[in-house]
Amino acid sequence: MDFLNKISLYNPEYLLLLVLVIAHLIWFLILKKNRVSTILFSELKFFNNKKTIKERLVNTPYILQILSICFIIISISRPQSTISWEESKTEGIDIIIAMDVSGSMLAQDLKPSRLESTKKIAIDFIRQRKNDRIGIVVFSGESFTQCPLTTDHNSLINLFNDIEYGMIKDGTAIGDGLGNAINRLIDSDSKSKIVILLTDGENTTGKISPFTAAEIAASDSVNIKVYTIGVGTKGMAKSPVAIDFNGKFIYDYVEVKIDEETLTEIAVKTGGEYYRATNNKSLKNIYEEINKLETSEIETQKFSSKTEEFYLFAQLSLSLFLISILLQITYFRKIN
Numbered sequence: 435m436d437f438l439n440k441i442s443l444y445n446p447e448y449l450l451l452l453v454l455v456i457a458h459l460i461w462f463l464i465l466k467k468n469r470v471s472t473i474l475f476s477e478l479k480f481f482n483n484k485k486t487i488k489e490r491l492v493n494t495p496y497i498l499q500i501l502s503i504c505f506i507i508i509s510i511s512r513p514q515s516t517i518s519w520e521e522s523k524t525e526g527i528d529i530i531i532a533m534d535v536s537g538s539m540l541a542q543d544l545k546p547s548r549l550e551s552t553k554k555i556a557i558d559f560i561r562q563r564k565n566d567r568i569g570i571v572v573f574s575g576e577s578f579t580q581c582p583l584t585t586d587h588n589s590l591i592n593l594f595n596d597i598e599y600g601m602i603k604d605g606t607a608i609g610d611g612l613g614n615a616i617n618r619l620i621d622s623d624s625k626s627k628i629v630i631l632l633t634d635g636e637n638t639t640g641k642i643s644p645f646t647a648a649e650i651a652a653s654d655s656v657n658i659k660v661y662t663i664g665v666g667t668k669g670m671a672k673s674p675v676a677i678d679f680n681g682k683f684i685y686d687y688v689e690v691k692i693d694e695e696t697l698t699e700i701a702v703k704t705g706g707e708y709y710r711a712t713n714n715k716s717l718k719n720i721y722e723e724i725n726k727l728e729t730s731e732i733e734t735q736k737f738s739s740k741t742e743e744f745y746l747f748a749q750l751s752l753s754l755f756l757i758s759i760l761l762q763i764t765y766f767r768k769i770n
Contacts, residue, residue, distance in 0.1 A: 532631045
């Protein structure tokens with residue numbers, strides 16, 4: 435049945451010939467019904483009225499010939515089977531996540547800390563971006579690449595989990611972090627290139643100005659969009675202020691200072707957006723918003739292939755015709 439569902443006729447008008455076959459079948463039935471025996475008997479009790487198998491099947495050659503003609507008509511209607519398929523080509527996006535790992539990211543206004551909650555939510559984001567190449571840049575007083583662009587998201591997530599405070603000297607070099615991220619994307623041939631930059635402070639050090647880095651990203655030859663995220667509640671947050679003699683952090687409430695003006699200007703200049711994440715839920719919502727804004731392009735092409743199937747019906751027609759002839763000259767042979 436599945437095969438028949440894929441069959442279509444190239445010349446369906448030839449099926450009108452079946453009308454002639456039906457007309458001949460009706461004529462045959464009427465003729466048979468009106469046929470009168472040439473020998474009449476006044477008494478039938480000496481004859482057995484029960485028909486033999488041969489008598490019941492006497493019209494088999496005729497039926498086979500009718501079917502043979504039907505299949506020939508179907509054959510000249512050019513039945514064709516159709517196989518359809520489609521090919522899709524996915525154009526992914528190249529993404530660098532540039533993350534602040536300075537001491538202030540240990541603040542506990544996001545649970546369990548800004549750094550840990552940022553890592554967890556970013557990993558959820560990575561898992562959703564199956565078609566994209568993603569890399570990681572970390573920065574504080576300086577910047578380095580934790581992972582270059584890759585589609586191996588399992589390795590990427592493992593490297594993301596390895597990020598921790600103290601892996602580089604402390605400080606907040608936003609310009610260096612953005613510059614390093616741009617450097618990782620500048621040679622990419624992807625149509626869409628974006629940077630997600632997360633920080634909880636103000637630019638206090640570094641060799642590159644955040645504005646200079648933003649101008650490079652916005653240039654026609656580079657064309658990188660930057661989404662900036664300010665991480666931290668508004669007001670006071672429980673943050674590390676010192677280290678005790680056991681090497682553990684001492685926490686106290688300090689004022690949260692985020693240079694929103696700079697982060698907004700970076701985003702606007704490059705065609706991105708600035709967001710403020712004051713808790714875990716808002717940070718998660720920001721990533722979901724970016725996930726919706728930056729979608730991969732999928733190009734789909736549909737193909738179909740037709741195969742001539744007339745020979746199957748022609749072979750079936752010939753087989754039925756030969757069988758009918760064979761039955762006529764053997765089992766149903768008439769004596770003249």
